Amino acid sequence: ELKVEQNPLFLSMQEGKNYTIYCNYSTTSDRLYWYRQDPGKSLESLFVLLSNGAVKQEGRLMASLDTKARLSTLHITAAVHDLSATYFCAVTSAYSGAGSYQLTFGKGTKLSVIP
């Protein structure tokens, strides 16, 4: 059974600081996703990482993937209040026999950026 663990689950940081969220997964997967969710809202796709060593950046967020370690990181640079949200990583596994790709999510990291 595929398991996805994120840490930390809660993160309070000051504006201007840097921090990293970690995502570990238990079995081989070929796709890793990062999503953002604001309170009461749906999921917004941030990054899709497909290969070992993949790195993607958008604004103050940078995501990387190490498939050998089964680890992805989401690095936040010089945080601003607008980044306050819950961040989820998700990994796909091919559903045996049917070929569908279901997403298995971590529990999420609730980020609060304090002015």
Added chain:
Amino acid sequence: ETGVTQSPTHLIKTRGQQVTLRCSSQSGHNTVSWYQQALGQGPQFIFQYYREEENGRGNFPPRFSGLQFPNYSSELNVNALELDDSALYLCASSFGRGGLEQFFGPGTRLTVL
């Protein structure tokens, strides 16, 4: 291009009742996946429909069932509602069984009293 839409936005039911949630997929997408997100948790995969057939199911009991229509819209039906069914239900559409990205709708907030 129209995004993923869901209805209703909010719903309140009592234990034992039945509920139907609806999802319209993004234009050009033929696959719909449903997820349940309990408060404070990550979404959990319920099932996926591809070209009107179930194409994968998570660890949910049979009282969770679904349909996909020829226009690729979809319904999630839950019978004999339980208190623990209270959650945000998200649908996501994609193209093909192994579509690279799933695009999520705004969700339906179900409260079971």
